[in-house]
Amino acid sequence: MKSSEIRRSFLEFFESKQHRIVPSAPVVTHGDPTLMFINAGMNQFKDVFLGTGTRDYKRAADTQKCIRVSGKHNDLEEVGRDTYHHTFFEMLGNWSFGDYYKEEAIAWAWELLTEVWKMPKDRLFVTCYKTDSEAFEIWKKYMPEDRILYFGDKENFWEMGETGPCGPCSEIHFDRTPDKSGKNLVNADSPDVIEIWNLVFIQYNRKADASLENLSARHVDTGMGFERVCSVIQGKNSNYETDVFMPLINKLSELSGKTYLNDLDDPDSIAMRVIADHTRTLSFAIADGAIPGNEGRSYVLRRILRRASRFARNLGFREAVMTKLVGILVDTMGDVFPELIENRVTIEKVIRGEEENFLQTLDRGLTKFDELAKLSNNKEISGSDAFLLYDTFGFPLDLTELIARERNLSVDIAGFNQSMSEQKQRARAARKSVSQEVETIETDSVSTFVGYDTIETTTTVEFAQDNKIVLARTPFYAESGGQMSDMGMIVIGKDIYNVIDVRRVGNAIIHIIDKNAVLETGTKAIAKVNRTRRLDIARNHSATHLAHEALKTVLGGHIKQAGSLVHPDYLRFDFNHFEKLTDEQIKEIERIVNEKILSEIDIETSVLSLEEARKDAKIKMFFGDKYGDTVRCVIMSEDFSVELCGGTHVRNTSEIGLFKITTESSVAAGVRRMEAVTGRGAMEFVGTLQNKIQELTDEIGTMQKNFRKLEKDISDIKREAMEKEISQSTHEAKMFGEIKVIAKQIDVDSLDALRDAAVNLRDTLAHNAIVLLAVVIDEKVQLACSVTDDINGKYPAGKLVGLAAKELGGGGGGKAHLATAGGRNIEKLPEVLENFIGLIEKL
Secondary structure (H helix, E strand, O other): OOHHHHHHHHHHHHHHOOOEEOOOOOOEOOOOOOOOEOOOHHHHHHHHHHOOOOOOOOEEEEEEEEEOEEOOEEOHHHOOOOOOOOOEEEEEEEEEEOOOOHHHHHHHHHHHHHHHOOOOHHHEEEEEEOOOHHHHHHHOOOOOHHHEEEEOHHHHEEEOOOOEEEEEEEEEEEEOOOOOOHHHHOOOOEOOEEEEEEEEEEEEEEOOOOOEEEEEEEEEEEEEEHHHHHHHHOOOOOHHHOOOOHHHHHHHHHHHOOOOOOOOOOHHHHHHHHHHHHHHHHHHHHHOOOOOOOOHHHHHHHHHHHHHHHHHHHOOOOOOOHHHOHHHHHHHHOOOOOHHHHOHHHHHHHHHHHHHHHHHHHHHHHHHHHHHHHHOOOOEEOHHHHHHHHHHHOOOHHHHHHHHHHOOOEEOHHHHHHHHHHHHHHHHHHOOOHHHHHHOOOOOOOOEEOOOOOOEEEEEEEEEEOOEEEEOEEOOOOOEOOEOOOOEEEEEOOEEEEEEEEEEEOOEEEEEEOOOOOOOOOOEEEEEEOHHHHHHHHHHHHHHHHHHHHHHHHHOOOOOEEEEEEOOOOEEEEEEOOOOOOHHHHHHHHHHHHHHHHOOOEOEEEEEEHHHHHHOOOOEOOOOOOOOOEEEEEEEOOOOEEEEOOOOOOOEHHHHOOEEEEEEEEEEOOEEEEEEEEHHHHHHHHHHHHHHHHHHHHHHHHHHHHHHHHHHHHHHHHHHHHHHHHHHHHOOOEEEOOEEEEEEEOOOOOHHHHHHHHHHHHHHHOOOEEEEEEEEEOOEEEEEEEEOOOOOOOOOHHHHHHHHHHHOOOEEEEOOOEEEEEEOOHHHHHHHHHOHHHHHHHO
16 A cells, blocks of 8 residues: 555544544644644544544544654654654544544554554464553454563653653554564564554643542543555565655665665665655744744754755755645645645755755864864863764764764763853853843832733832832833833922833832832832834834734745844844745735725733633744743734733724835745834834935036036047048048049047048038048947038939948948948958049949
């Protein structure tokens, strides 16, 4: 069976058992900052198992895209070096949400494996949890007892976390040993006996004291490794030999000119397996909106790509190669996962850009590694040297470890971490600011922020120290999430204290004022935010949300916020992207944002629990951000921008006024920066542009005057030169009887100038004169002939110039007194001019 048929038969089997076939969730998690990537089929049903969500069906089945590259589920180092570990894989699964349980799950698993897929029964082993006699007894209906094995907590008890839903599991293993003697290899992490399906029976809740209690409803959660099943059904000893991977590997073999061997020790074959696996991971992650970068999941992808680039170098590649595999992947899997087709161009561009950027430093980094290895006496790469490779040449630590292993070296990981920590400390010291001074304050004060509803309030002093005041209630926004803090004043009696900064420490909002104040707790105060500045900030913040969505619309779903600054004068937005924006893209982003501004959309906010926010697919959350139990959602039309945000905003998009992008630039590999202005800032920007335009207009006017004067000066010079040329030429005339004949080559820049010269010379001679002038322009001879009126009836200029042009391989003609022609035989021009009287004689 082909892999596509295996996948389809699994889904059709469970559809026949009344399961809802659901689509795979994106491999990039939504609304769950605790999870870097989807790493199991159950992730999208996590809320059901936790009891915080429901579905309108009790049975489900799917094939789920999974990535395992971090935490306890990290298969990175095994990839390519064995036959069955991958960073990206598909997990086939079926679920019961409080419906069927062990009896049906086991019966259907046996039916699919042995009756539909015809797996040999005598090659299957099953494991049960050490106390799960119920599952053991059910399995006895299908196979001998000696093929059913008990295991403990590590192997056969599944838990979602330290607390929460959990339960025993039953795993199905396939024996590949030639003599079917693999019983002792079950759960021994051997390629000869591999786990292909895990049936999890969720029946308990793990409490904080580690005790178990029965759940009110019992669930089934199964997961089958698609690639492993394909290898078993297709009779292959390695997942990489199946039609899931071989199209990619064959392409690599073709491009590199090297033969793929099913050999775990062959360096070239290892490299091909790694590159094929990593290309799949990167392609699916990018298709679902992730992109290589410097933090979080983005850095994980960058590490994977650079690891693959290193293996590509081992195959002899000196240029980007993974991008050439994307088309193969799209052709083989795009029918099941159409997001690959929809985002193919983006995937190829991102991977190519990342590969090419790293290739620029890879050679230098490898040379440096060799130097460091020699200095280490071929024993250990020091932590500081490993950090140098990371900081200067972009080598992730695991890449340095990989290269070190190839040379039988070790790496001082603790020393690397120490160097990394020291760099962070230096960076923090370099950023020393008011916030660090504020953090030294010790206070238990609690401030209530009322700035969403008002910019002025009467309140009391809770704490005062030097130039720092804490108020019980305050309308002042403390710098957070990229938005700058408010400024304004605090009025206490007859004294006015100007607020120059606001920071939050614990539950207290610290107001930094322009002078020291000695105040008692409970003193009444009036807090007033600078209204103009607050509105400028709000306009820019609301425009940032609109711009984020416009960027996604124009550039693609991979766009993610990589940083932002909301300043009263402008907004700055950093985002993941792989190339410079075109003028057309910038104009379209501006058009979309300004259209939303003109649409006068009311901006709504709602407060909801974090769990509720995670369930809503429309709400934008940012990986790595820390959210409290309660979050604030800012909505600018539910079909456009819905985002968790604690900042201040305008009430209606029309208040933004105008949105104008001022700059777009690169700030790091794969990260672009856009700056823009709104409202008063946009007016000032436009005013500045108008002033510059006027200045340029004035400069152009002056330049035009100077140019016209220059043109006149040149014309005068040309006229003088021409008059001199004519004066000299009249003395060079040859006589044909009583007719004066002038035939010569002159230096002018156009045919018009040549014609004018011929006329001027003829007029100077007045009567009984024939003039033939020539010039070479653009590798072609141009001729002008003029004849005085008294003889042009007998010797017409048109015929004379035609005869001359014919000698030059061309032609032409005109009137009796003036005619032009041309030819390409430049070499004959001197001869034609010298023998022009002969042509007159012929006429």
